Amino acid sequence: MRTFAILLRSLFLVVAAAILLANPGHAAEFERNIMTGGPTGTYIRIGKDIAALGGECGLTLNVVESAGSLENFVGVRNRRNTQFGIVQSDLLEYLKTFEANDPEVQDAVRGVRIMFPLYNEEIHVLARTGIASLKDLEGKKVAIGVKDSGTFLTASLILDILQVNAAERLPFNPDQALPKLQAGEIDAFFYVAGAPASLFANADIDPAQFHLLPITEAPLLATYIKASIPAGTYSFQTDPVDVVAVKAVLMTYDYDPGKNAYHRQSCTTVSDFSSLVLNGMDKLRETGHPKWQSVDLSALPPGWQVGSCVKAGMALDYEPACTRAKDAGPADNNEDYLNLLKQRLKN
Template sequence: MSPSNLNRIILAFLFFAVSSSFLRAAEFEKNIMTGGAQGTYIQIGRDIAGLGKSCGLTLNVRQSAGSLENFVGVRNRRNTQFGIVQSDVLEYLKTFEANDPEVQQAVKGVRIMFPLYNEEVHVLARSDIAGIKDLAGKKIAVGVKDSGTYLTASLILDILQVKPSDQLAINPDAALPKLLSGEIDALFYVAGAPAALFAKNEIDGSKFHLLPITQAPLLATYTAARIEPGAYSFQKEPVDLIAVKAVMMTYDYDVKRNAYQRASCKAVSDFSNLILNGLDRLKETGHPKWKSVDLNELPPGWQVGICVKAGMAMDYKPGCAAPKAEPDGNEEYLNLLKQRLKKP
C-alpha cells in the first residue's frame, strides 16, 4: 500500500472517529412547529420547551404559517417530532382520507399526542359590520394558505355561503395594520384568547369589534364559545362565537427501524411524560389557555401514538439528567498535582 493511500485511510478514519464522537456528545435535535410570532401556538411551544429545559432537554420552538404546515412538518420534516394543529384541519383531512390516496399518504403515521385547548375564531371587523353575513361584498383577510386560519375562514364562508369581494391570503400580523388603516374591512384569526396580537396592539373600540358567530350550521363542526368582556381592551361586551380544539400532534416512530426513529420516539415519550406530570405547573405559570386543557378530550377518529403511550406509563422515567462535560484527559493529572502540592 502506498503512503498516500495509507494517509487517506488514516485521515478518513480520524474524520469518522471525530465525527462519531461529536455526534455522541451532541444532543439529539428536537423541534416543535407552532405558528406566528404573536400567536398562542408559539407561546404554548415555549411553555413546553421550558419543561424540557428544566431537566436538560432542548426543544427548538419553530415559527410557521400554522396548522397545515405543522401537520406536514410532523409527517415529513426531519427532527420535527411535534406540531400544533387545529381540530377542524384534522376533521377536514379525515373526511377526505377514505376516497383520496394523496390525503391517505399525507396522514399516514401522524398521531395524536395530546388535546390542548379551545381556540376562538376571532373575526375583527369595522363597527358598522354587524355579523358574518355582512362580510358579503367586503374585502377581508383570511390568513396565509398553509394556516389553520385560512382553512377555517374558507370553511365558515362556504358553509354560510358568504362571498366577500376580495379575500387576502395574508397572516393576521400583516392584516391588522391594513384593517386599522381602512384598506380592508375585516380579518379572520383563529387563536386562543387572549391572543397577543389583539392584546398588545392599540385597537379603537369605537371603530372595531369582534363579530358574533352563532349560526346553527357551524355548530356541527365547531364548539360554541364566548369571549368575556375585558379579554381585550377594545371589547367591552361579551361575544358569543365558535372555537376549534388545538391538538398536539406527533409521528408514530418505529423503534425497530433505525437509530433516528428510536431517538425520535424517545423524545416523544420524554415530552409526553413531562407534559403529563407538569400540567399543574403549566396551568400555574404558562399561557392562560393551559388552565382549560383537558387531556381526555381527544378528537374522534384519530389514534394516539405508541411513543406517547410509552411516556405515559407509570414507571416511565424521562431522560432528564443534564449532560455532563466530558473530561479532557488532564483532569486526573491536575487532581494528582493538587494532592501533591498539599503535602508538606
C-alpha cells in the same frame, strides 16, 4: 376543497427540497423540534411552555415558527427532526374526510398521531363597526390568512358553510391584516387563536371603529364548538362576545423504535415529553399561558389514535431521559388522574 390537497402536495415538495438542501448526502445531527405558529400567536407560547419543561431536565426542544396548522401537519409528517406540531382539529377533520378520496392525502395522514388535545381556540373576526354579523361580509374585502395556515382553512370553511361571497378573500396573516383594517384597506379579518391573543391584547384598537363579530350561526355548530370571549379580554371589548371555537391538538408521529436510530431517538423524545407534560400540568397551569387552565388531556377528538410512543411515556413508572436533575413532580398525587387518562387513551 381540492385546493387543500394541491396545497398539501406543494408543501410536501417544498419541505422535501429544504431537507435535501440542508442535509446533502449525510445524516443530520439528531435534535428535537416543535412546529408552532407566528410570533404573536398562542401556539408559539404553548410550544415555549413545553420546551421549558424539557429544559428543566436538560432536554432541548427547539420552538419553530411557522404559518400554522397545515405547515405544521406537513412538518411532523415530512420534516426531519420534527417530532411535534400544533394543529387545529378542523384540519384533522378535513384530512380524515378527504383521506378516502385521494391516495396522496391518505399517505400523508398515515402514521400521524395525536399526542394530546390542548385547548379551544376562539375564532376572532375583527371588523368595522358598521358590520354586524358574518353575513354582512358579503361583498366585502376580508383577510383570511396565508394559504398554509389554520386561519386560512377555518375562514374558508366558515365562509363556504354560510355561503358568504366576499368581494375578495385576501391572503394576509393577522399581523398584516390589522394595520390594513385600521387603514381602511380591508373590511375585516379572521384570526384563529386562543384568547387572549397577544395580537389584540397588545394593539391599540379603537372601539369606536372596530369590534369582534359574534359568531352564532347554527350551521357552524355541526363543525365548531360554542365559546365566549369574556368582557374585558381586550381593551377595546367591553362586553362578552359569543363565538365558536376549534380545538388545538398536539400532533406527533408513530415512530417505530425498531426501524433505525432516528426512529428510536424520536420515539424516546415523544415518550419523554409525554411524561413531562402529564406530570407538569400543575406547573403549566400555574406559570404557562392562560390556555393551560382549560386543557383536558383526555378530551380526544374522535377517530384519531394516540401514538405508541406517547402511551409508553404515560406509564406511571416512566422516567424521562433527563441529562440534568429534575425536581420531583407530583406524580404520586396525580396517580388517580393518570390512571383515568390512560384508560381513556387506551384505544
